[in-house]
Amino acid sequence: xxxxxxxxxxxxxxxxxxxxxxxLREHTDRHLSAEDVYKLLIGCESDVGLxxxxxxxxxxxxxxxVKRHNFEGGQSVFELDRGGHHxxxxxxxxxxxxxxxxxxxxxxxxxxxxxxxxALEKHALILYAHCSRGNCPxxxx
Amino acid sequence: xxxxxxxxxxxxxxxxxxxxxxxLREHTDRHLSAEDVYKLLIGCESDVGLxxxxxxxxxxxxxxxVKRHNFEGGQSVFELDRGGHHxxxxxxxxxxxxxxxxxxxxxxxxxxxxxxxxALEKHALILYAHCSRGNCPxxxx
DNA sequence: ATGCCTGCAAAGCTTTTGCAGATGC
DNA sequence: GCATCTGCAAAAGCTTTGCAGGCAT
Numbered sequence: 001x002x003x004x005x006x007x008x009x010x011x012x013x014x015x016x017x018x019x020x021x022x023x024l025r026e027h028t029d030r031h032l033s034a035e036d037v038y039k040l041l042i043g044c045e046s047d048v049g050l051x052x053x054x055x056x057x058x059x060x061x062x063x064x065x066v067k068r069h070n071f072e073g074g075q076s077v078f079e080l081d082r083g084g085h086h087x088x089x090x091x092x093x094x095x096x097x098x099x100x101x102x103x104x105x106x107x108x109x110x111x112x113x114x115x116x117x118x119a120l121e122k123h124a125l126i127l128y129a130h131c132s133r134g135n136c137p138x139x140x141x
Numbered sequence: 142x143x144x145x146x147x148x149x150x151x152x153x154x155x156x157x158x159x160x161x162x163x164x165l166r167e168h169t170d171r172h173l174s175a176e177d178v179y180k181l182l183i184g185c186e187s188d189v190g191l192x193x194x195x196x197x198x199x200x201x202x203x204x205x206x207v208k209r210h211n212f213e214g215g216q217s218v219f220e221l222d223r224g225g226h227h228x229x230x231x232x233x234x235x236x237x238x239x240x241x242x243x244x245x246x247x248x249x250x251x252x253x254x255x256x257x258x259x260a261l262e263k264h265a266l267i268l269y270a271h272c273s274r275g276n277c278p279x280x281x282x
Numbered sequence: 283a284t285g286c287c288t289g290c291a292a293a294g295c296t297t298t299t300g301c302a303g304a305t306g307c
Numbered sequence: 308g309c310a311t312c313t314g315c316a317a318a319a320g321c322t323t324t325g326c327a328g329g330c331a332t
Contacts, residue, residue, distance in 0.1 A: 012306050049314045098257055104249050116239055118270035125266045129259035153331055190289045
């Protein structure tokens, strides 16, 4: 089914693209940086260049397959775009990402922006936190 | 009075530091990148190196005089830290920054994080928007 | 006088780009 | 077969660091 999504995006179905999409599907618990994807591909015996990873991720972003986020720490991270908007809780210890959406917050945002005389385009809400009691369920990185 | 703040931070009172603090005070409507500060200093006949700007801003950040934000676009931007926490509305056209704080949103955030079993450390909420009807009051950059 | 600061240049990181060869369609 | 894609290497931004001289105290 990966093929179809890639094809729909107007891109040729190549091994790097299939692999990268696959990886993103497998890691929904933690958003991956380009470097992460690159290392995972190397571990998978797949021989893909870092430049290609960046190119593919950027293309996927343009195609709406993927969303790019700028969490703290310089590196961009990527997640599969499954349509619905949501915000993020990021664990500062393990990088685990939890998604949420809260209508109360969404509504307040719209109200605030309107009050100030702006037209809201998009927003980024990231809650930096620690997994409960230090025993992170996902403690890599 | 700049002198006092710098001294309180345990830093020597030097021209670059005074100038940079001064600039940050003058530009509260738009957060400045290190590059912005550098260019403004050059325009002010002050001859300060870019590396020094970065160093001073980082020192100010450690001292709690300044806050660093990662808005979209790779570059970090800096604002004077006047104590209270607040979130930001950033105009995508002109870079104008409006601050706000909303207790409803703050409270919801705490609730959500607790529900998910995390301990909130901090958060970043940025609303990207357009100034009303395209006639940005501040349309530099 | 001493130790902290500064400017310059060089290096570090993440990300992008140019190009020749490879591959999908 | 042709256009698109890939890997490599080089380059491009932003930021940090090493070092020798300069300045605040």
